[in-house]
Amino acid sequence: MANITAAMVKELREKTGAGMMDCKGALNETAGDLEAAVDWLRTKGLAKAAKKAGRVAAEGLVAVESSGHHAAIVEVNSETDFVARNDAFQAFAREAAKTALDSDGTLDGLQAAHFPGDSATVAEKLQSLIATIGENMNLRRVAKLDVKKGVIASYVHNQIAEGLGKIGVLVALESEGDVDALSTLGRQIAMHVAATNPVALDASGVDQATLDREIGILREKNAGKPDHVLAKIVESGLKTYYKEVTLLEQPFVHDGSKTVSQVLKDAAGKVGAPVALTGFVRYALGEGIEKEEGPDFATEVAQQAGRA
Numbered sequence: 001m002a003n004i005t006a007a008m009v010k011e012l013r014e015k016t017g018a019g020m021m022d023c024k025g026a027l028n029e030t031a032g033d034l035e036a037a038v039d040w041l042r043t044k045g046l047a048k049a050a051k052k053a054g055r056v057a058a059e060g061l062v063a064v065e066s067s068g069h070h071a072a073i074v075e076v077n078s079e080t081d082f083v084a085r086n087d088a089f090q091a092f093a094r095e096a097a098k099t100a101l102d103s104d105g106t107l108d109g110l111q112a113a114h115f116p117g118d119s120a121t122v123a124e125k126l127q128s129l130i131a132t133i134g135e136n137m138n139l140r141r142v143a144k145l146d147v148k149k150g151v152i153a154s155y156v157h158n159q160i161a162e163g164l165g166k167i168g169v170l171v172a173l174e175s176e177g178d179v180d181a182l183s184t185l186g187r188q189i190a191m192h193v194a195a196t197n198p199v200a201l202d203a204s205g206v207d208q209a210t211l212d213r214e215i216g217i218l219r220e221k222n223a224g225k226p227d228h229v230l231a232k233i234v235e236s237g238l239k240t241y242y243k244e245v246t247l248l249e250q251p252f253v254h255d256g257s258k259t260v261s262q263v264l265k266d267a268a269g270k271v272g273a274p275v276a277l278t279g280f281v282r283y284a285l286g287e288g289i290e291k292e293e294g295p296d297f298a299t300e301v302a303q304q305a306g307r308a
Contacts, residue, residue, distance in 0.1 A: 002028070008034065012026065012041075016042075022041060022044075023037070026038075026041045026044075042217050058286030059077065059078050060089075060286070061090065061165065062075050062164070062285050063168065064097060064163050071172075072100035072103075072142065072170075073142070073283055074142045075142075076093045076137065077285075078135055079135045083133060088129060090160075090164055096110065103142070103144070106142070107142050122139065141283070147278065151173050151182045153170070153171045154190060156169075168283045169193045169281065169282045170280060171189045172279040172280065173189075174275070174278050175273050175274060175276065176273040181272075185275070188254050190280075191254075192254065195253050198250060198280075199245045202249070203246055205246070206246065218238075248260050264277055
């Protein structure tokens with residue numbers, strides 16, 4: 001039987017809103033597999049829709065940089081939050097994001113790019129920083145957005161310095177309308193994305209694996225019902241799911257009476273031209289990374305005593 005810790009139960013409660021004993025039971029049923037436990041709770045009707053926030057377990061910074069019709073976002077990880085507050089580390093993250101503006105938008109391309117003000121590449125500069133600070137670091141991911149006309153708005157949550165924080169968002173708005181009005185709208189939508197963490201722009205952008213998982217949950221939850229009834233339940237369930245997780249169908253956090261799609265349509269009159277939301281990127285620091293947990297204090301003391 002898996003060792004189910006209080007921390008595991010707490011994390012599952014935060015992800016699902018289920019009760020403590022239900023979470024503990026789910027973890028026991030799934031041998032401690034957190035994502036499987038989320039599904040188990042949902043099939044039993046004990047959990048809300050799972051939020052795809054990932055398991056945040058890495059430190060460091062998310063950095064955003066924009067220039068005209070182009071913007072980039074990078075995530076740089078460190079072992080401790082202490083290093084994330086280091087001036088040299090912050091400078092590296094900021095310059096990496098600036099360098100990404102002129103890169104091909106891939107991680108390999110950014111790592112091979114020339115680091116500003118230095119003869120080294122970005123990857124070599126990071127290795128030098130690791131040697132200097134003495135802590136392992138990783139340039140984890142990068143993304144770029146471009147528009148022909150319009151703006152790319154950004155938002156950084158938990159910002160510790162200009163363009164640096166724990167959550168970074170880019171939103172691309174294509175439009176020939178007023179740039180200032182577009183920028184205001186774009187920032188509001190970027191804040192919405194930071195808060196709601198949509199999985200895709202619209203239904204067509206939801207990847208098949210995610211869709212299959214949701215269909216499987218709906219089918220298992222309603223097992224035993226006639227096929228024609230089950231088909232309608234799945235169809236209705238997916239419509240509800242899309243409203244929860246796709247950006248254009250979500251209720252706008254600044255005005256819950258409208259969806260993001262409706263807000264864009266209404267904005268056309270204010271900015272003087274139609275507005276199209278063509279893409280977004282949301283990076284939350286460390287999402288999807290599992291950090292190995294060391295022994296608790298008592299175990300650590302016992303280990304140290306055994307070495308004495």
